[in-house]
Amino acid sequence: MPKGVAAVFGTIVHSALNYMFERNPLYPTLDEVIDFYTTHWKEKSESIVWSSPDRKEQEEKMYFEEGLSVLKNFYKKNQPWMFNVVELEGRFSLELPDEKSGTTHTLAGIIDRLDKDPETGRYEIIDYKTGKRMPSEAELAENLQLGVYHLALTARWPSMDPGNFTTSLYFLKHNEKVSVVPSRETLVHTRDFVLKTIREIEKHLQDGNFPPMPSPLCGWCSYQKLCPMWAHEFKEEETRTASDAEVAEAIRGFFDIKKSDDKNKKRLAEIRATLLQYMQQENLARVFGEGGYITKNVQERISIDVERAEPFLKSAGVWEQVLEPSEKKLQTLLSSLPEPIQEEILKFETKKMITVLKPTKKKGGADDEEEDSLLV
Structure with missing residues (x-):
């Protein structure tokens, strides 16, 4: 299957990192890791499908040099002999029974790296990322990929405490690792989400309906010619x-x-x-031309900071009437409140003057006029 440069780049960098942590019988030096990367780049780069063939040489040089930089920085920060690596590119097969349908599903995948701290006995699941964006820790806690890896290892070792794992994404371009400790609740949530997704896929299979879901990853997809979202472009x-x-x-x-x-x-x-x-310079409120005239109106628009007004609305017992905080609802409600409450809320009022130009077309006679939409 033809691959773009980003996919090939990621594959070669992953392979070089895998080689870096192999001990046969010694760990490879940085020079050996670079040699491994260079050799594999020369082999694999021939299979790359370039989006812009005229820029092939420039783009290939950029990716190759970025890979060199990534590996050198990673090696400097992560000497392989400093880690207790249990498994590299470890394959897993997870049996997942669905009580609702009575069907057992099999999830299979590969985990980039699994470490174990010899002092605490804690395991760390590590997945390498060659993309630029680093998610927040809150996003990482809900990461489906790491969630499935965690689920797979707890199924492999059922007697082990699920809380004895750390899950990490290592962002190679930034040379930074982001980690979280998944909870039992996260484990249950991942399992339920996977089963729910499988049921949705089964329903789509039954209905013969798979609506396309475009994303930034579409550019790396090899099935665009078959996809309803892209097929027309490739007709x-x-x-x-x-x-x-x-x-x-x-x-x-x-x-x-x-x-x-x-x-x-x-x-x-x-x-x-x-x-x-012109109207400001000449102190005019209306200007006339062949097609009609334009009138200037200055309107006052008032808004209230609802969040700051919330304590006073609650003390007046009317916060529930506002429901989801809304300036319009609050404006309507304001006049019914006790005067002291009104005074406190009006302290959060801001006024904005909006100038509106209203064009009016002339049809026939001097008094036969037609107003157009407002120009704000």
Whole structure:
């Protein structure tokens, strides 16, 4: 299956890190790790499908050098002899019975690395990431991939305390590791979520309906030509019909109109600024032209900081009437409150003056006029 450069880059870096922690009988030096990476890059780079062939040389050089930097920084911070690695690229097969359907499902995968602290006996599940984004610890606690790994190992060693594991993502480009200690509740949540997802997949299989779910990962997918979200882009020229030509023209027309609308919005903003400046300079409230006249109105818009007003609304026993805090509801409710409460709440009031230009078209006679939408 053809792969993009990012996928190949991730595979080679993972392989080099795996090699780094292998002891045969000594751990490899940094130079040996770099040699391993360089050799495998030369072998694998030939199979890369480049999105922009004209930039192949530049892009390949950038990825290769980034891999060198990642490995050097990682080795400097993580000398392999400092860790007690139990397993590298360990495969697992997890049997997951579903009590609702009576079916047992099998989840299989590979864990990048499993360490064990010889002093505490605690295990650490480590997954390497070559992406740029680092999630928060709160996100990490709900990470499905690490959750499944944790579930698999607790099933492999049922007598072991599920709390005796740490799960970690190591972000190679940042040379930083983010870790959490999953709870028993997290374990149950992961199991329930996986089973719920499997049931949804089974229902889609039964209905023959798999709605596409586009994401930033679509660019790395090898099945775009089969996907309803992307298939049209890859449609072969010889299979196109008159309907395809009609749709192509409709799409072109859509974007032409959209472009024209955007251009008009920009021009209206420029016209508004010109009119306001002139009317302020000349002290005018209305200006006249061939097509009609434009009137300037200054409106006062009031808003109240609902969160700061909350204690006073609660003391007045009306907070529940506001329900989900809403400025509009609060404005309506304000006049019914005791005066001292009103005074406290009005301290959080802010006023904003909005200038509105209202165009009016002339049809025929001097008094035959038609108002247009507001230009704010």
